[in-house]
Amino acid sequence: MRLPRWIFRGMLVCLCLSATAPAQEFRRLPVQEYVDKMKAGWIGQMAGVSWGFPTEFKFCGKIIPAEKVPRWKPAMVNNAFRQDDLYVEMTFLRTLEMHGLNASIRQAGIDFANSGYRLWWENEGCRRNLRRGIAPPDCSHPKFNPHGDGIGYQIQSDFSGLISPGLPARAVALGDVFGRVTNYGDGLYAGQFIGGMYAEAFFETDGVKIVEAGLKCIPEGSQYHECISDVLRWYEQNPTDWRRTWSQVEEKYQLNPRYNRCKSLLRGKFNIHAKLNGAYVVMGLLYGRRDIDRTIIIAMRCGQDSDCNPSSAAGVLCTTIGYEKLPERFVSALNPKSTFSHTPYTFPKLTEVCEMLARKIVVAEGGRIEKDGKGAEVFVMPVQVPKPGKLQRSWEPGPEAKSKFTEDVMARIKSR
Numbered sequence: 001m002r003l004p005r006w007i008f009r010g011m012l013v014c015l016c017l018s019a020t021a022p023a024q025e026f027r028r029l030p031v032q033e034y035v036d037k038m039k040a041g042w043i044g045q046m047a048g049v050s051w052g053f054p055t056e057f058k059f060c061g062k063i064i065p066a067e068k069v070p071r072w073k074p075a076m077v078n079n080a081f082r083q084d085d086l087y088v089e090m091t092f093l094r095t096l097e098m099h100g101l102n103a104s105i106r107q108a109g110i111d112f113a114n115s116g117y118r119l120w121w122e123n124e125g126c127r128r129n130l131r132r133g134i135a136p137p138d139c140s141h142p143k144f145n146p147h148g149d150g151i152g153y154q155i156q157s158d159f160s161g162l163i164s165p166g167l168p169a170r171a172v173a174l175g176d177v178f179g180r181v182t183n184y185g186d187g188l189y190a191g192q193f194i195g196g197m198y199a200e201a202f203f204e205t206d207g208v209k210i211v212e213a214g215l216k217c218i219p220e221g222s223q224y225h226e227c228i229s230d231v232l233r234w235y236e237q238n239p240t241d242w243r244r245t246w247s248q249v250e251e252k253y254q255l256n257p258r259y260n261r262c263k264s265l266l267r268g269k270f271n272i273h274a275k276l277n278g279a280y281v282v283m284g285l286l287y288g289r290r291d292i293d294r295t296i297i298i299a300m301r302c303g304q305d306s307d308c309n310p311s312s313a314a315g316v317l318c319t320t321i322g323y324e325k326l327p328e329r330f331v332s333a334l335n336p337k338s339t340f341s342h343t344p345y346t347f348p349k350l351t352e353v354c355e356m357l358a359r360k361i362v363v364a365e366g367g368r369i370e371k372d373g374k375g376a377e378v379f380v381m382p383v384q385v386p387k388p389g390k391l392q393r394s395w396e397p398g399p400e401a402k403s404k405f406t407e408d409v410m411a412r413i414k415s416r
Contacts, residue, residue, distance in 0.1 A: 024382055024383075025382070025383040026367070026380050026381060026382055026383065027166045027203060027380075027381050027382075027383060028378050028379070028380055028381075029165055029166065029202060029203070029378065029379045029381070030372070030376055030377070030378050030379075031355075031359075031369070031376070031377040031378065031379060032376060032377075033322070034165050034202065034355070034358060034379060035351065035355055036322040036323045036324055037165075037201070037202055037319050037320070037321075037322050037323070038162050038163075038165075038319070038351060038354050038355070038358070039323040039351050040318040040319055040321055040322050040323040040325075040326055041158065041161075041162045041198060041201070041315045041316070041318055041319035042158075042162070042315070042347070042350065042351065042354075043077070043318055043323065043326060043330055043331060043334070044292070044311075044314035044315040044316070044317060044318030044319065045080070045085060045086060045158055045311045045312070045314065045315040046077050046080035046083075046086065046311075046334075047072075047076075047077055047080075047292070047296065047314055047318075047330045048296050048299070048300075048307070048309075048310035048311035048312070048313060048314035048315065049079075049080050049083045049085045049086070049307045049308065049310070049311035050076040050077055050078075050079040050080045050083070050307075051070060051072055051076060051296055051300065051307075051310065052070075052296065052299075052300040052306045052307035052308075052309070052310045052311070053079060053083070053307040054070050055068065055069075055070070055300060055303075055306045055307070056305065056306055056307045056308075057270060057304065057305065057306070058306075059303035059304075059306065060269040060270045060271065060303055060304055061250065061254060061269030061271075061303070062269075062303060063243065063246060063301055063302065063303060064300060064301040064302075064303055064306065066301070069297055069300065069301065072293070072329065074328075074329050074330070074332050074333035075333040077330060077331070077333060077334055078333065078334065078335050078338060080340075081335075081338045081339065081340050081341060082341050083307070083311075083341075084117065084118070084119065084120075084123075084155075085155045085156070085307070085308055085311050086340055087117055087340045087341045087342055087343055088115075088117070088119070088123065088152075088155075088156045089155075089156040089157065089158060089159045090159070090340055090343040090345055090350070091111055091112055091115050091342075091343070092108065092111075092112075092156065092159060092160075092174075092178040093159050093163075093345075093350075093353060093354070093357070094111065094343065094344070094345075095107060095108050095111045095178075096163075096357055097353050097356075097357065101357070101360055101361065101364055103177065104177070105136040105137060105176075105177045105178075105180060105181065106135060106136060106409075108136065108177055108178050108181050109130050109135055109136040109139060109181050109405075110130075110405075110409060110412060110413060112126070112127060112130060112181050112182075113127055113130035113131050113413045114412075114413055114414055115127065115342060116342050117341055117342040121147050121150050121151075121152065121272055122140065122145055122147030122148060122150040122152045122182055122183060122187065123152045123182050125144075125145040125146075125147055126139045126140050126145055126152075126181060126182045129144050129145060130181075130405075130413070131413060133404055133405045133410055134403070134404065134405075135403040135404055135405045135409075136180055136181050136403065137180040137181075137184075137401055137403065138400045138401050138402065138403045139181065140180060140181060140182055140183055140184045140187075141184060141397060141400045141401075142184055142394045142395075142397040143397065143400050144400070145184075147187075148183050148184030148185055148186075148187050148188075148394040149183075149184070149185055149186045149187045149261075149273055149274055149275070149394045150183065150187050150272050150273065150274060151187070151190070151272050151273070151274050151277050151305055151308060152182040152183050152187060153175065153178070153179040153182050153183040153187055153188060153190060153191030153274075154187070154190035154191050154193075154194055154274045154277065154278060154281075154308075154312065155305075155308040155311065155312065156178075156182070156191065157171075157174075157175060157178075157179065157190075157191030157192070157194045157195045158194060158195075158198060158312065158315050159174075159354070160174040160175060160178070160191070160192075160194075160195035160198070161194065161195040161196065161197065161198020161199040161200075161201070161319075162198050162319070162354055162358075163354050163357040163358045163361055164195070164198075164199045164358070164361055164365075165199060165202040165203075165358060165362075165379065165381070166199055166200070166202055166203055166379075166381045166383075166384070167199055167361060167362070167365050167367075167381055167384055168195070168196040168199045168200065168213065168216065168217050168384055168386040169365070169384045169385075169386045169387065170199075170361055170364075170365055170384075171192065171195030171196050171198070171199045171217065171386075172192050172195070172196070172217050172386045172387070172388070172389070174195065175188060175191050175192040175195060176389060179191045179192065183274075184392060184394050184397065185222070185392040185393050185394040185397075186222055186223055186224040186273075186274050186275055186393075186394065187274045187394070188389075188392070189218035189219065189222050189224045189225070189274075189388075190224055190274035190275075190278050192217045192218050192388075192389075193214040193215065193217055193218050193224065193228065193278065194214065194278075194281070194312055194316075195214075195217065196213055196214040196215075196216065196217035196218075196386060197210050197211065197213060197214035197285075197316045198315070198316055198319055199213070200213035200214070201316050201317075201319035201320045202319065202320075204320070205290065205320045207285045207286045207288075207289075207290070207317075208232065208235075208286065210285070210316065210320075211228065211231075211232060211282055211285065211286070212232070214228070215228055215229065216385070216386055216388075217386045217388060218388050219388045219389065219390070219391040220388075221391045222391060222393075223259055223275055223393075224274060224275050224278060227249075227252075227253055227259070227275040227276075227278065227279055228278060228279065228282055230248070230249070230252065230279075231245065231249065231279050231282045231283060231286070232282075232286075234248050234249075235283075235286045235287070242283055242287040242298055245283060245287075246283065246302055249276065249279045249280075249283075249302075253273070253275050253276045253279060254269070254271055254276055259275065260273065261394070261395045270304075271304055272304070272305060276304060277304055277305045277308065277309050279302075280299050280302035280303075280304065280305075280306075280309040281299060281309045281312045281313045282313075283298060283299065283302060284296065284297075284298045284299025284300075284302070284309065284310055284313035284314075285299075285313045285316060285317060288313065288317065290317065290320075290321075292314060292317060292318065292321075292326075292327065292330070295310070295313050295314055295317050296310040296313065296314050297310075299312075299313040299314075334347060335347075336348055358379075362379045362380075362381055365381065365382065365384070366381075366382045367379060367380050367381035367382055368380050
């Protein structure tokens with residue numbers, strides 16, 4: 001019996017499509033290796049912020065002299081338990097732990113409003129707005145908070161990549177929830193960039209490729225994208241002279257008013273813009289050449305927020321290295337019983353929660369958890385191409401969302 005011609009043609013089209021459609025690509029990461037790298041990412045943050053803390057904002061618009069760099073001592077790592085670089089992002093982790101991966105930006109705002117720790121700049125301004133009833137995303141809109149391009153989410157976004165191994169789209173999505181609570185425009189993109197770098201650091205060790213992966217997570221038309229692209233270009237031109245690149249960054253992103261628009265983030269040479277400080281993060285990562293000490297010291301010596309910047313740079317680098325391969329001096333004195341300020345997390349509890357969330361994210365993003373021939377668990381994750389959000393500029397903001405908390409929600413905000 002002969003098939004009707006239309007059926008034959010339909011079958012032929014299906015065969016052609018199946019033959020030409022690209023197969024889904026996947027990445028594999030043993031769960032044990034994931035945990036090892038994720039733990040190292042947290043240690044990198046802790047070491048970077050603790051080492052740089054004595055220099056924070058003491059050197060603005062100038063390079064820190066080598067003799068002014070503090071000497072690292074193993075016990076210093078425990079200073080990180082009191083640092084806002086870490087405890088703020090753990091508020092976001094706690095929201096995910098308690099309310100699930102689909103926690104809303106509204107819930108994120110409520111939890112942030114109820115935080116009891118000390119804050120500064122856009123973080124403090126946004127929390128004040130939340131406590132006054134201005135709900136996300138308006139709490140960070142330039143109409144209500146002039147600090148949207150600040151460093152807040154840049155230093156609080158590490159968690160988003162550490163729980164999204166090889167999954168930059170999820171890191172971007174987490175930024176759209178938690179980053180919009182505190183930042184707008186370049187300030188938001190800064191954190192999505194950092195999250196994208198962490199996500200890639202589980203699979204890549206080359207600093208340039210890691211930075212390029214982070215750039216894919218943010219709009220090309222943003223000044224933040226332009227700044228990091230400039231640093232990559234200047235690094236290629238001067239691969240051994242980080243001071244030359246520092247001077248180029250200073251000239252364009254500190255002294256040029258076209259790139260320094262938010263005067264509320266400036267006081268003389270003091271500059272807490274995400275762009276400028278993000279450049280210093282990348283400089284540490286690139287010029288550090290996979291050496292932890294050198295990475296931290298270069299990011300620190302660039303000045304300005306000289307504890308936050310080495311924290312981000314070292315966090316990404318240490319993720320590529322793994323906990324078991326970290327120098328003993330960074331982990332030997334770690335206190336496993338100490339809790340991060342205003343959080344329920346010790347270091348072991350923190351990494352336990354991150355593993356739990358990563359397992360859920362891998363599955364939610366279309367991946368799976370398999371067992372290899374020896375019975376060890378392996379994350380199998382689809383290769384993702386992140387889609388950056390719509391371009392926003394703090395100096396040309398779009399309309400606010402007119403979002404307000406209801407009286408019932410305001411009754412749940414206790415820290416006022």
